[in-house]
Amino acid sequence: MHQLVKGDERKVKIPGVLPRWRAVAVLGAVALLAAACGSSGNSGSGSAKGPIKIGVSLSLTGDFSADGKAFQQGYQLWAKQTNADGGLLGRQVTLDIVNDASSPVQVATNYQKLISVDHVDLVFGPFSTGLTKASSQVVNRYGYAFVEGAGGGPSVFTSGLHNVFDVSLPVANNLVSFAKWVAAMPASERPKTAAYATQDDPFTAPQLDAARKILEPAGVQTVYNKTYPSETTDYSPIAAGIISAKADIVLVGTLLPDVSAFVKQFVQQNYNPKALIATAGPDQGAQFIQNVGANRTEGIMVPNGWYPTADNPGNADMVKAYIAQYGGTAAEVSSDVPEAYSVGEVTAQAVKNNGSLDQAKLIKELHSSTFDSVQGKVKFDSTGQNVDAFSFVFQWQGKDLVPFKPDANSLLVPVPPETRKIQYPKQTW
Amino acid sequence: MASSASLAVPADPLSGRGLSMVRRVLLGALVLFAIVFPFVFTNPATTSIAMFTLLYVGASSAWNTFSGFTGYMALGNAVFYGSGAYAFANLASHLHLNGGMGIFALVPVAGLIAGLVALPVGWLALRTRRHTFVVITIAIFFIFQLLAYNLHALTNGSSGMSLPIPPWDAQTYNTYFYLAALVVAVVAVAVAWVVRRSSFGLELLAIRDDEDRALGLGVRTTKVKLATFVLTGFLTGMCGAIYAYYLGSIYPPFAFEAIFDVTIALMAFFGGLGTISGPVIGALILEPVQQYITLRFTAGGFSLIAFGVLFLIVIRFMPEGIVPSLAGVLRRRLRARAEGGASPQSSDSPPPGTTVSAAGVAGGVRS
């Protein structure tokens, strides 16, 4: 600074003007250099000797921070288990997790940093449809395979990218098992009318659309169909609308807070639909019971691709490891955890099958083979959606969430060892 | 605010009457540095941060051209950013364009559409003053965000829109966007400079100083404010268009982001409100630092604390922003030096920080 001022004095006609311009230049250069140096600080170890580095960007702050954290747990559990089992290709795996603050700007930078600066060997997906879509193009430019578990909105699969693979159930198919079951009922039993209400969200709205497209041709008339903003905090007008439509069955695109609000209102107004299914919320075990009351859960349904006691390879171990590390009960494991865990499992199997970390081979292998995961079988179609995934339908009976799966005739049958039949119509409140 | 009609001319290197030779050279060197930057620092992570930084230079500079000069604190410029983004996405999809260089020609068109959006918004919002104006811009921002969810024909609702994917590889991809962003950023700063030097700019400052008096002196305040507001909308819309094209997809919460509203204002404050170089420096520092801190600290809380504390320190020691505060320090040093040694040098323009009546100047210009 000293030197700088001295120089100015010699040349400058207008005192006080030039130094600032110098300062501008210096500051600008410093800022940009800081960015440059900062991101080239950790030079990568792409060597074949050390551990296998896996890069992940997760929303540890911001709107998706709650899910981001659950995803982090899922990835970490998988890494721990993999290392305990001797690693991948005989090497240990390490996770290089960076925060994207739920921002598309940051997520774009993050994957470029992970690949080009940290030289990670593999990348796993972030949380949410929007961030997955934004980062999938970045990852595609590097020719990396992009296996993810929480970017299931239809828009992710319409860009024509061949490197994106979603190990979870395609979002839109969540309610399909339920809708087909209703449509396949004998005409005398089949409900005449249905009400639909959903958050305006790429996760919930497509599920109701898909269900409605099955139910309407089957003769189930739509008597109420409304979308509400996901920031809504007062759900009573929507509940009142559903109640006054007096539909036979109700399908809601919700998370826990809104489905709880709906149930409360239905109970209070003594409205008894023959079936009530919510995209999410009733699957949250203890929290759901607390929110709606222990005697009110009977007969409520929820679709899901996974449940804590599912008989999939590795599932019981994962749930046990989760409880050992983070506490709680099996029912409290967020479904984000197995989604992240499955990403690790599927990628690891494809890598093992190839015997190498070569990305082009990895993409090819992912497109061609069938894999196992804690969420069940995984087989990808050409767009990267998991075609082997189907949704179970769960129904609260007593204190349990009883799993049902569709048989060849689309009927919902209990998943062994469970023997209880599905309850329809749902008992009154 | 101030009881007299005088105001401190923003201590700003570009507010002088002309550019001296030395300044021209330095300015040229800076622009040259900016141009060669992506070819020197080729790492995509660096160029990605640099590209976003330039978009913020443009958007913050545009914000400052209206809000910094007139004193009307707009907290809803994401309306134009989002409008530009969606205009670009719609143009690209309706014209069935493929990704590539040519499509950048649509950026100014998207900017014009955003400017068109700014016309009714400004007409409405500028009927109010002070705090009411701030809140009206926030309210209009939320209306636009909700419209983005609800007008499916234009935005495809919450499912979002995809943009054409350019055929560039990972190493060169960012460079194209960086250079496009650089052009927009330079245009935005140049516009700020031209406005600031013109009699039009003096009218804006007169409005900031004392609007009623400016009106009394013959400044057509409504027209002047609205014209600048639309100009800001145009520049911000161009930034939004590049942003959408870079990401490759656009969703309502990405395009109409409340954080963007605050960020561009903070950058201008941080660097120096109402100065030409203030928003530039604010963006050059804050965007890389924020991205770096977010990346660096995986424990989410730390990144927030670090960023917040950095902010508080700067506000504590440089309450007027970096440019005016540093200018003050340098000026004092120079003066001390001048007093100790040679006699003060003569100057053909008032030293920065000198107090003149902008309203008077503006009035003089008009009469």
Added chain:
Amino acid sequence: MGTELSKAVVDGVLTGGVYALMAAGLTLIFGVMEIINIAQGIFVVLAAYLSYVLQVHLGIDPFIGLVFTMPLMFGVGVLIEWGFVRRLKAQNRSALSILVTFAVAIVIEGILTQFFSADLRIIKAWYVDKSVHVFGFYLPYIYLLGFALAVVLLAALYVFLYRSRSGKSIRASVQNRTGAELIGININRVSAITFGIGAAVTAAGGMVFGATNSFNPNSGYDLISRLLVIVVLGGLGSIGGALVAAVAALVIEDVTAVLWSPIWASTMFFAVLVLVLLVRPNGLFGQAAVRAQ
């Protein structure tokens, strides 16, 4: 449709009470000091966490817990005023306050994230899920209690401002800062007390918010814009105005959701706000700005 509509109005009024409680501190601080307290949203969340901690770890009922959380939040408010807000120079004070309080907000958010992680929490009490049946409506206890608390606290604040000596100093400062200084009012002291009271009232708002909504450290962002809009609609510095505006906001949204569609509910409210401000730039109960001169 008739019952749906009247239910929407009743729900709107009750929820509006909670929002008024959250907004009261903001309007007070704004009115007295011309400080736009962006940290108000995170104050609400911080207060919710305080109530949550007392309830979970010490088993203290959230309403009784206010005895502890309100003084605590008063302290937080005074500290922030003394530490950061007081140091702002008069020029550009309002504008700079956005910057300072934003920085304070992200620091608090960071600290909360460090302590509580991003998990969603909710404050529990035996009455939170219960409701009472009156006139054919089911009214949740927590909203009734929250509304009652809002009325009591806002009334107390009103009495304080109009009857007590400190309150009169505060009101004098609202009307004319320089004048108040001239007649010997210690502006620094008044500012600190105002910030403290603003934060203390928010403690109550935060508690009810935390009992009716799931929250995490990020929840403050959705709140601040809403609260800001409510206090400007009510008129800056007007406590009663905040109550009326909050109730109006929620009733308009609920009624729009019933008559038209939920997705247009908020849009309608913001449109009404813009229209009101065009006719009455100082809000429903605001005084014309005299301080500018």
